[in-house]
Amino acid sequence: MSGVRLLVGTRKGAFVLTSDGTRDDWNVEGPLFAGWEMYHLNASPADPDRLYASQSTGWHGQVMQRSDDGGKTWETVGNEFAYDGVPGTHQWYDGTQHPWEFARVWHLEPSLTDPDTVFAGVEDAALFRSVDAGKTWQELSGLRDHETGPQWQPGAGGLCLHTILIHPDDPQRMFVAISAAGAFRTDDGGETWRPINRGLRSGELPDEDREVGHCVHRIAMNPSRPDVLFMQKHWDMMRSDDAGESWHAVSGNLPSDFGFPIAVHPHEPDTVYVVPIKSDSEHVPPDAKLRVYRSRTGGNEWEALTNGLPQSHCYVNVLRDAMSVDSLDPGGVYFGTTGGQVYASPDGGDKWTAIVRDLPSVLSVEAQTLP
Amino acid sequence: MLPYHLRTLAGVDGEISLDAQERPTQRTVLDALEATYPVLRGTIRDHGTAERRDFIRFFACRRDITLDPADDPLPEEVASGAEPLKVVAAMAGG
Numbered sequence: 001m002s003g004v005r006l007l008v009g010t011r012k013g014a015f016v017l018t019s020d021g022t023r024d025d026w027n028v029e030g031p032l033f034a035g036w037e038m039y040h041l042n043a044s045p046a047d048p049d050r051l052y053a054s055q056s057t058g059w060h061g062q063v064m065q066r067s068d069d070g071g072k073t074w075e076t077v078g079n080e081f082a083y084d085g086v087p088g089t090h091q092w093y094d095g096t097q098h099p100w101e102f103a104r105v106w107h108l109e110p111s112l113t114d115p116d117t118v119f120a121g122v123e124d125a126a127l128f129r130s131v132d133a134g135k136t137w138q139e140l141s142g143l144r145d146h147e148t149g150p151q152w153q154p155g156a157g158g159l160c161l162h163t164i165l166i167h168p169d170d171p172q173r174m175f176v177a178i179s180a181a182g183a184f185r186t187d188d189g190g191e192t193w194r195p196i197n198r199g200l201r202s203g204e205l206p207d208e209d210r211e212v213g214h215c216v217h218r219i220a221m222n223p224s225r226p227d228v229l230f231m232q233k234h235w236d237m238m239r240s241d242d243a244g245e246s247w248h249a250v251s252g253n254l255p256s257d258f259g260f261p262i263a264v265h266p267h268e269p270d271t272v273y274v275v276p277i278k279s280d281s282e283h284v285p286p287d288a289k290l291r292v293y294r295s296r297t298g299g300n301e302w303e304a305l306t307n308g309l310p311q312s313h314c315y316v317n318v319l320r321d322a323m324s325v326d327s328l329d330p331g332g333v334y335f336g337t338t339g340g341q342v343y344a345s346p347d348g349g350d351k352w353t354a355i356v357r358d359l360p361s362v363l364s365v366e367a368q369t370l371p
Numbered sequence: 372m373l374p375y376h377l378r379t380l381a382g383v384d385g386e387i388s389l390d391a392q393e394r395p396t397q398r399t400v401l402d403a404l405e406a407t408y409p410v411l412r413g414t415i416r417d418h419g420t421a422e423r424r425d426f427i428r429f430f431a432c433r434r435d436i437t438l439d440p441a442d443d444p445l446p447e448e449v450a451s452g453a454e455p456l457k458v459v460a461a462m463a464g465g
Contacts, residue, residue: 035376059426059460060376060414076380076410080418 004326005070005368006344007051008336009038012360014053016071023332023346026355032074033065040321042108043368047115052134054105054120062104066134077134081105081122084141090124091153100124100144107321109164112171121161125152125178127190140190143176148195148212152181155215155234162320163216168223175229175244180215183231185244196244200233218320220262222269230272230299232262232320237274239299250299255286261323265348266331270298273325273333273349275318284315292335294349308352309343316341321364328369336362374460377415381408386455395450397429398441415458426461 006017013031032038036055044050053065053074062081065074081102092098103123111117116133126144128137152159160179167173172189175196182197200214215234222228231238231247237257238247251257258279265271272295278286285291290309293302316339323335333349336342340359345352372386381387391403398421405412412418415427423429428437432446432454448454 057376059374059424060380061417061424062413063380063410079413082419 002328003370004328004332005370006334006342007041007043007366007368008342008359008362009041009364010360010362011037014038014041015359017342017355021328023344028356038363039104040107040364040366042110042366044110044115045112048368048370050110050115052108052110052118054108056104064105064134078130078136081128081137083126083144084139089150090159091151093154097150103158106160106162107164109166112166112168119164121164121176123158123160125159125161125181127161127164127176129190142191143184143193146193151212152178153213155179163219165219165221167226169226175219177216177219179217180213182212182214183216183219183244198245199247200238202234204234217260218262220264222264222266225269228269230262230264232259232274234258237299252300252302254293254302260320261318261335263323263325263333266325266327267329268296271296271348272299273323275323275335277317283317288312288314290314290316292349305349305352307350319363322362324365324367326367326369332367334365334367336365338362372455372457374458376460377411377458380410380414388452394444396442396444397439400445400456428459428461430457430459
């Protein structure tokens with residue numbers, strides 16, 4: 001029977017949660033890399049034993065890890081992320097220009113076909129690629145060199161490239177998202193990029209529908225319909241039916257259209273999951289009730305999923321990389337909270353169970369479906 | 372002598388002995404350390420500039436030598452191996 005491996009990154013180490021296909025009983029291993037911030041771990045779709053992990057602290061900076069045996073052992077790989085050429089400047093919080101400075105790797109996205117190729121989204125926002133299993137990293141500088149680059153400005157969490165989506169049918173096409181610059185697309189394998197933010201409106205900007213400057217929190221797609229994209233923006237749930245050429249709001253009846261993660265059901269491309277959060281500034285669930293909202297209509301009509309989730313006195317957040325789906329049937333949905341709980345729903349969100357409750361604050365959850 | 376996280380990363384316990392020339396300096400000791408333990412590259416000094424990371428300091432013979440020039444000779448006690456060069460990570464509360 002196939003199974004699921006959850007790769008969980010936290011503020012104080014990584015945890016690996018495994019279960020068989022029933023997803024009833026879970027084994028919890030960890031912490032790995034105890035004491036380090038583990039922003040993201042991810043697995044190669046081409047080789048289930050190949051894992052990559054981003055490890056960092058404010059003291060010692062960035063370290064990268066790779067496993068070739070499904071997480072049993074790890075090897076430290078290359079951690080030099082040098083911007084291509086003269087880095088230049090981007091806009092700082094106060095509107096002045098600020099040099100690009102590498103801080104950390106936020107997100108890792110392995111190639112769909114080659115286990116040795118992996119993309120890294122970093123802060124200050126840039127996209128790097130390794131083609132030697134993480135030994136060395138090269139910037140795809142066409143993104144940061146876009147003419148709007150000097151206008152990009154960090155959000156409260158930093159100027160981070162946090163979302164990387166690879167088109168499953170056209171490897172030349174990729175989507176990335178940056179807080180607070182917006183969404184970008186390449187159609188030539190990362191050589192050149194252009195903003196895809198038409199239709200986004202952000203009240204935080206003096207020009208609300210400008211080309212860049214939007215605080216996109218996350219983008220998700222179903223691989224069977226890769227040109228339909230769903231976006232959780234700082235405010236607004238958005239949808240694009242044309243690979244990002246244009247966006248329209250599908251917030252509908254959500255109690256708050258602010259939030260961080262978004263996921264699409266593995267087999268139902270119109271079934272979307274979000275976790276509404278009260279904002280600005282509080283970043284806790286509305287009414288202190290932790291509710292995942294599911295739309296089965298591709299947006300606009302949302303239902304609250306509460307079975308098994310705390311419905312009182314709940315003040316956790318769910319961060320942008322902390323929700324994931326497996327590809328089993330029925331499809332499973334998972335998320336982790338800043339309170340250290342990791343919840344699983346093996347039935348697409350109808351019922352939730354806490355796999356583990358008291359981990360360090362969860363930064364990321366990645367569901368790997370095992371053969 | 373390395374802080375906890377770097378000892379873990381390098382897979383070592385206690386103090387490390389390095390061969391860092393006859394008149395070792397901060398720079399030659401760190402060069403030798405990184406050559407012996409490549410996983411430590413970038414964790415004490417920046418990859419590109421070789422500048423010390425902000426929350427790292429260097430102590431020797433009960434003195435903070437962090438801001439001494441990187442090419443100044445280390446104290447004789449460190450060169451002889453009688454005293455360690457301590458790589459210290461800043462304390463963090465909370």
